Amino acid sequence: MRESSVTPAGTCLGLTAHKYGHGVGALDGWRFCPRCAGALEPADGGLRCTACGFAMWANSAPGAQALVERDGRVLLGRRGLDPSAGLWDIPGGFLDEGEDPLDALRRELREETGLEIEPLELLGMWTQDYAGRSVLCLTWLARPTGGEERAGDDLVELRWFAHDELPSPEELAFDTFVEILELWRSRERLSPGRE
Numbered sequence: 001m002r003e004s005s006v007t008p009a010g011t012c013l014g015l016t017a018h019k020y021g022h023g024v025g026a027l028d029g030w031r032f033c034p035r036c037a038g039a040l041e042p043a044d045g046g047l048r049c050t051a052c053g054f055a056m057w058a059n060s061a062p063g064a065q066a067l068v069e070r071d072g073r074v075l076l077g078r079r080g081l082d083p084s085a086g087l088w089d090i091p092g093g094f095l096d097e098g099e100d101p102l103d104a105l106r107r108e109l110r111e112e113t114g115l116e117i118e119p120l121e122l123l124g125m126w127t128q129d130y131a132g133r134s135v136l137c138l139t140w141l142a143r144p145t146g147g148e149e150r151a152g153d154d155l156v157e158l159r160w161f162a163h164d165e166l167p168s169p170e171e172l173a174f175d176t177f178v179e180i181l182e183l184w185r186s187r188e189r190l191s192p193g194r195e
């Protein structure tokens with residue numbers, strides 16, 4: 001099911017899942033079986049090979065990302081690569097196959113920021129288009145516990161932003177970040193003394 005606009009998809013235990021519209025399916029345009037090069041036909045909402053029977057379905061790819069917070073500021077990174085080169089990103093990345101989501105979160109934050117982090121709270125789940133794929137973004141609030149801050153991997157610059165210094169929506173790499181950062185900012189206002 002494709003949605004054409006932002007819709008709250010459901011809530012569970014105070015967490016909210018948000019689905020953002022997307023125009024590209026991971027299997028769009030597939031014509032031949034990746035196993036045997038046989039012809040593909042639609043089946044059960046996915047595709048099935050007419051020669052060997054191999055069936056495939058498109059799913060959102062899981063990703064882990066964190067709003068790392070320190071002294072009331074949140075850490076964002078400027079992207080060095082497309083998509084969205086030059087815009088501000090929430091550090092994170094894709095899970096490896098079978099990888100624990102929190103292991104993936106710590107690994108990606110280490111690669112992109114040089115920091116060791118402690119996840120504090122799962123803020124929510126957002127579905128975001130990324131380079132022709134749909135990504136399920138598991139989003140944590142975290143705090144730094146060590147490491148040496150340096151931009152790496154997709155990021156070329158790191159900066160800590162106070163709640164009144166956040167980049168404008170046009171400066172953010174992906175559209176879900178507007179809502180994610182607004183959630184963080186509104187929580188800051190509710191508990192101004194939080195560190």
Ligand SMILES: [Zn+2]
Nearest residue numbers: 033036049052
């Ligand atoms: Zn096949």
